[in-house]
Amino acid sequence: MIRYAISETDLVALINSEKPSWMGRAKQRIQSYIAAGGYTDDSDFWGEIKQVYITLQHEKCAYCETKLQGAVLASKVHEVEHYRPKSEVKAWPNHNVAHWKDFTPAWPTGTASNTGYYKLAYHPLNYAIACTRCNSTLKSSYFPIRGNRDTQNGNPADMQGESALLLYPVSLADPDDPQDIITFEGVLAVPKHSAGPAYERAVTNIEFFQLNHEDLTSRRAQEIINLWMAMEAATSTHASTAEKKMATKVIASLCNPRSQFTSCANSFQRLYNDDRTEAESIVGILVQALPE
Structure with missing residues (x-):
């Protein structure tokens, strides 16, 4: 929200x-x-x-x-x-x-x-x-x-x-x-204060609002995976300048207020910047849960 x-x-x-x-x-x-x-x-x-x-x-x-x-x-x-x-x-x-x-x-x-x-x-x-x-x-x-x-x-x-x-x-x-009241841990909405x-x-x-129901968390998962891939590309030493530019644009779009699940995306972006290892662990779990 x-x-x-x-x-x-x-x-x-x-x-x-x-x-x-x-x-x-x-x-x-x-x-x-x-x-x-x-x-x-x-x-x-x-x-x-x-x-x-x-x-x-x-x-x-x-x-x-x-x-x-x-x-x-x-x-x-x-x-x-x-x-x-x-x-x-x-x-x-x-x-x-x-x-x-x-x-x-x-x-x-x-x-x-x-x-x-x-x-x-x-x-x-x-x-x-x-x-x-x-x-x-x-x-x-x-x-x-x-x-x-x-x-x-x-x-x-x-x-x-x-x-x-x-x-x-x-x-x-x-x-x-x-966003001062509710934040996200991965796809899950959690209180920002204890x-x-x-x-x-x-x-x-x-x-x-059942904000952690599967009908929402499954869609947030896809957004986070997309955001992870874009952030990895934007920071990769192997990506070209053009690839990094495209990745940066994708990041901006996913975290923009016009996109769905903005608050969740913003929370994951902060986590990635603060603790990339934890962010990678969350994405790994989400990818494992994707339907084949």
Whole structure:
């Protein structure tokens, strides 16, 4: 997970450029929800500004960093995700769900809410683009927090008291940069800190989004192998100048925010620079696991 840094002012400017009438209509819709005391309809129009977030996030899922190819012809693979659920909040972890049945955190994760964050249903800082896996299958209507739930607030900037456990990588609204919370050991997402709120937040995100599930680690493995080969070529005494130039370009591409699994690639690049022997050992294990 990486941060897509943008100010609220600049984000609104992009929305106005994409759909000039959207912000005004959004404010009217929120007023209707406030009058009703909750989210009341499903005639939504947040999809009209989906492209803003697709472009901002380089066509990647906000949570697992999978590249969602096809911003124009296959935009349905990009789902508009409400960071704080708009109509209800379910208690988490749900031990009836297989992938969370054995996860019992030692920290509070918040209570359920029948109304949800209806005042944020059309707030630009409550959106992100996510894949179906992370949004529909996992995120659903869950939103774990350490503090007290503040469903009556209409401004994310004033909601830090909730101590949200899920990271929000879009904009600078979240005080934590995801790469300061979660790092990688090979293909595995791990907490960057060993204790405290940052550790708890890392573990929650890793468990919540199943960031170490095989459907992600197998794809990260291929990226790491490609990165290893490029770094070896770039530093080889036997490679030509042209080969080293190509390898350097590949390294830059794999570690670029526009590529998938950027955070994992950055972590492996740091390991390679600090401890090439350990990096080689990890790649050896990954290569052994490749299907033949």
